Amino acid sequence: MAVMRCEQLRDMAPDVALGLLTGRERAAALAHLERCETCRTEVAALAGTADELLLAAPEATPPDGFAAGVLARLAAEEPVRDAPGAPAPIDGDRGARPSGRRRMVVAAVAAVVVLVVGGLAVALRSDGGAGTEVAATAVMRTGQGQVVGEATVSGDAPAAVEIDVPGWDAMVDRWGGASEAGYLLAVETSDGERTVKPAPGAGDDDGWSVTVDAPAGDVTTVSVLDDEGRVWCSGRFRAG
Amino acid sequence: MWDLSDEALFAGYAAGDDQAAAAFVRRLERKVYGLALAIVRDPADAHDVAQEAFVRAWRFAASFDERRGSVAAWLLGITRNVALDSVRGRGRRGDIVGDVPGEWPADVDDPSEVVGVRDDAAQVMAVMAGLPPEQRDALVAVTLLGLSTREVSERSAVPHGTVKTRVRLGLRKLRSEMEGQVRWP
Structure with a gap:
C-alpha cells in the first residue's frame, strides 16, 4: 500500500471527513491518520463542521404524544442498560x-x-x-x-x-x-x-x-x- | 429546567432524570422529527425514526464527546443514520437520490427571520445561504442524504470530478466561515 503524504491527505480531507473514500484510498488515508495528529485534527474539524450542518435541517412538529412515547421506550429499556454486562459499580461490595x-x-x-x-x-x-x-x-x-x-x-x-x-x-x-x-x-x-x-x-x-x-x-x-x-x-x- | 444548556439536559437525560429527559426531548423533537421527515418523507416512518434516534442517543450516551461538537448535532447525526437505514431497508433509496428537500432552510433570504430556530442553527443557515448554490446542493446531498459523490454525479449529470470538487470546496468554505460564527462548545 502506497504511503500517503500530508499534502495528499489534506487534499482529500473533506472526503475522509464525510466518509466518501473506499478501498485502497480509504486504507491509505486511515493509515496516514493513525500516525499524523495534525491531519487527524484537520479531518476531525471538517467532520464536526459537516455534523453542524445538520442543525440547519428543516424542523417539523411531531404528532402529539411523541415525547411521552420516547420516555416510555426509555423506561422499557432501562433494565437492559443496567443488566449484567453493563458497566459495574466501581466497588463490588455494595453497601460498603x-x-x-x-x-x-x-x-x-x-x-x-x-x-x-x-x-x-x-x-x-x-x-x-x-x-x-x-x-x-x-x-x-x-x-x-x-x-x-x-x-x-x-x-x-x-x-x-x-x-x-x-x-x-x-x-x-x-x-x-x-x-x-x-x-x-x-x-x-x-x-x-x-x-x-x-x-x-x-x-x-x-x-x-x-x-x-x-x-x-x-x-x-x-x-x-x-x-x-x-x-x-x-x-x-x-x-x- | 428550560434555562439549562442542551448538554446539561442531555446529561440528565442520559442519567435517567425524568424531568431532564422530558425537557431534552421536547427541546429537540422538532429538529429530530423534521430531519427524519426530510429524509424518509413519510410521517409514520419519520415518527419511528425520530423515536429510535432518541433511544439510541440514550443508549450510547457514553460515546458523546462535547469537545467534538454540540449534542444537537450529534443527535441529528444519529437521526440521519437511522433515517438512511430505514430508507435503504425499504428499498426506497432511489426515491431520494438527487432530490434535495425543497424546504431546506438555507434557501431562505434572511435566515435570521426563520421562526423558532435557535441561534446556532440560524448561523449555520446564514453560512449555508452564502455558499454557491452548486456547492451547497452537492454538500446537502452528501451530508443530509448520505449520497456518495458518484451517486450525485450520476443523478445530476455533472462529472464526478466536478462534484467532488464542489463538495470539498463547499465543506472547506463552510468550516472557514463557521469558525468565526458558530459557538463551538
Whole structure:
C-alpha cells in the first residue's frame, strides 16, 4: 500500500471527513491518520463542521404524544442498560464504603449535622450510619454514562444517603476543573419532591452524606450538580 | 429546567432524570422529527425514526464527546443514520437520490427571520445561504442524504470530478466561515 503524504491527505480531507473514500484510498488515508495528529485534527474539524450542518435541517412538529412515547421506550429499556454486562459499580461490595481512595469530600466528622433545612440535612459524614442496613444502592454515572461511584440509602425518616465517588479526579480532569462555588446535592423521592442543598466543601478523603426526611424506600435518585445546574453525576436507587 | 444548556439536559437525560429527559426531548423533537421527515418523507416512518434516534442517543450516551461538537448535532447525526437505514431497508433509496428537500432552510433570504430556530442553527443557515448554490446542493446531498459523490454525479449529470470538487470546496468554505460564527462548545 502506497504511503500517503500530508499534502495528499489534506487534499482529500473533506472526503475522509464525510466518509466518501473506499478501498485502497480509504486504507491509505486511515493509515496516514493513525500516525499524523495534525491531519487527524484537520479531518476531525471538517467532520464536526459537516455534523453542524445538520442543525440547519428543516424542523417539523411531531404528532402529539411523541415525547411521552420516547420516555416510555426509555423506561422499557432501562433494565437492559443496567443488566449484567453493563458497566459495574466501581466497588463490588455494595453497601460498603471504599477506603484508601480519594473521594469527593473530606474528613469524617463525628456526628455533626451542618445544615438542617426544610427536612433535608447535609452533613459531613459521620460514623452514625455504620451498621445500618442498606435499603438500596445507586450506581453514580456521568451524563455520558461513565460509572464514577456509588450511593447507598438506609434508615427511615430520616434516611441517610451516602455518596462515594472515587472516580471524581478523573471527572475533574476530563471536564476541566471543579466548581469554585461548590456543589449541590439533589435528592428526589417517589412523591416527586426534589430537594437541593449545598454540599459541604470539597476535601480529600471521604464521601458526602445527606439525610432526608423520608423512608429510605421512598428515595429514588441522588445527583451532584454544580452552581450552573450541570449534572456531574447521578444515580437511581434500586433495592439491593 | 428550560434555562439549562442542551448538554446539561442531555446529561440528565442520559442519567435517567425524568424531568431532564422530558425537557431534552421536547427541546429537540422538532429538529429530530423534521430531519427524519426530510429524509424518509413519510410521517409514520419519520415518527419511528425520530423515536429510535432518541433511544439510541440514550443508549450510547457514553460515546458523546462535547469537545467534538454540540449534542444537537450529534443527535441529528444519529437521526440521519437511522433515517438512511430505514430508507435503504425499504428499498426506497432511489426515491431520494438527487432530490434535495425543497424546504431546506438555507434557501431562505434572511435566515435570521426563520421562526423558532435557535441561534446556532440560524448561523449555520446564514453560512449555508452564502455558499454557491452548486456547492451547497452537492454538500446537502452528501451530508443530509448520505449520497456518495458518484451517486450525485450520476443523478445530476455533472462529472464526478466536478462534484467532488464542489463538495470539498463547499465543506472547506463552510468550516472557514463557521469558525468565526458558530459557538463551538
